Amino acid sequence: MKKHIFVAYAREDGDFARQLIRRLQADDRVPWQDLRNLKGGVPWVPAIDDALRKAEALVVVMSPHATQSQYVAYEWAFALGAGIPVIPVIAKETGELHPKLQSLQYIDFTTGRGSPWVNLLKALPGRPTMIPISSEIRARFSVVGGKPEKEDGYYLVNVFLYKPPRGADQVTYEFHEETLEKTRYLTRAVDANFELPIQSNGELLLTASIRRPGKKTLRIDSSLYDALQRGHGSKVSPAIKRALRVIRKSRSLS
Numbered sequence: 129m130k131k132h133i134f135v136a137y138a139r140e141d142g143d144f145a146r147q148l149i150r151r152l153q154a155d156d157r158v159p160w161q162d163l164r165n166l167k168g169g170v171p172w173v174p175a176i177d178d179a180l181r182k183a184e185a186l187v188v189v190m191s192p193h194a195t196q197s198q199y200v201a202y203e204w205a206f207a208l209g210a211g212i213p214v215i216p217v218i219a220k221e222t223g224e225l226h227p228k229l230q231s232l233q234y235i236d237f238t239t240g241r242g243s244p245w246v247n248l249l250k251a252l253p254g255r256p257t258m259i260p261i262s263s264e265i266r267a268r269f270s271v272v273g274g275k276p277e278k279e280d281g282y283y284l285v286n287v288f289l290y291k292p293p294r295g296a297d298q299v300t301y302e303f304h305e306e307t308l309e310k311t312r313y314l315t316r317a318v319d320a321n322f323e324l325p326i327q328s329n330g331e332l333l334l335t336a337s338i339r340r341p342g343k344k345t346l347r348i349d350s351s352l353y354d355a356l357q358r359g360h361g362s363k364v365s366p367a368i369k370r371a372l373r374v375i376r377k378s379r380s381l382s
Contacts, residue, residue: 132158133252134180134212136203137189137219138196144219144237145189148248152187154304155249155335156347180206184253185213190229191220204229215251217244241377243331245304246351265336265350266290266359269371270325276371282327283371287334287355289322295340296322304333328352330378 133152137145149159160179180186186207194200207214208228216225216234224230235251237244269276270284277284289299299322300314315322322336331353338346350358353376360368 131182131184132160132179134183134186134203134207135159135161135189136186136194136200136207137161138191138193138200140193141189141191141219144191148187148189148217151245151249151304154302155252155333155349157252176203177206180212181210183207183212185215187215187217187248188229189219190216190222190225190234191218192222194219195222195226201226213253215248217248243333243351243353243376246331246333246353249304249333249349250351263289263291263293263336263338263346263348264358265334265348265355267352267355268359269356269368271368274365275367279327282329283375285326285328285352285356287324287326287352288320288359289336289338290358292318292321293338293340293346295343296338297341298322298339299324300337300339302335302337304335329374331375 135145135149135152145161149161152159160183180203186204188194188200188204204214204216205228214229214232216229216232218234218236218238221238225234233251235244235247265287266289267285267287270286271277287301289296292299297318298314298316300312301324303311305311313324315324317323331351333349333351334355335347335349338348340346353372356372356375364372
């Protein structure tokens with residue numbers, strides 16, 4: 129059984145919490161929240177304590193309401209005391225956090241800069257697997273005359289699978305970005321390492337679901353920036369470096 133991610137939040141921040149839960153589910157994580165997981169008639173304090181002890185991490189949604197909530201404080205304090213990793217996310221400007229939370233690396237969703245969803249998923253504990261996976265998602269800019277090629281203001285990028293597992297016959301790439309009309313793309317380009325052309329000028333998280341007939345589907349994740357870094361290596365031209373900086377600091381995809 130997979131361990132879960134405990135989501136602590138004030139009721140007033142329910143919209144953000146639901147968005148967070150959808151993101152966790154898209155990353156194949158198991159979120160736990162009291163309103164969804166508690167059954168009627170079950171004593172809530174022992175049930176929450178048990179869920180906290182069994183969690184692989186706690187994500188606490190911080191806002192003015194959350195800082196005033198004794199229940200939210202109880203949950204993150206319990207997790208810290210039990211040695212459970214606590215990841216604060218700032219959903220609304222709150223002023224100063226509790227000193228215990230200030231000492232932790234938090235993720236700020238209020239600035240409009242960077243890639244907080246990508247940073248959050250990176251901050252979660254790694255998922256153990258019994259299957260050794262050497263495959264990884266890589267990407268490269270389409271380069272013309274030594275410079276990354278652009279179309280309508282977006283970089284042309286080729287995403288591909290490095291060292292696809294033996295027997296893989298198709299890959300479904302999923303882009304975790306709510307502004308996109310289409311987020312899933314299937315490719316059967318085995319001979320081209322399941323290459324997929326996209327247009328992008330910003331950071332996002334992507335997942336590759338690798339089908340192997342008769343075997344369990346494998347899932348691997350990467351941010352686009354990390355995939356590009358792996359694809360181009362450490363020795364890159366100034367033009368590639370500039371394009372990588374744009375990807376890292378922005379959040380948009382065509």
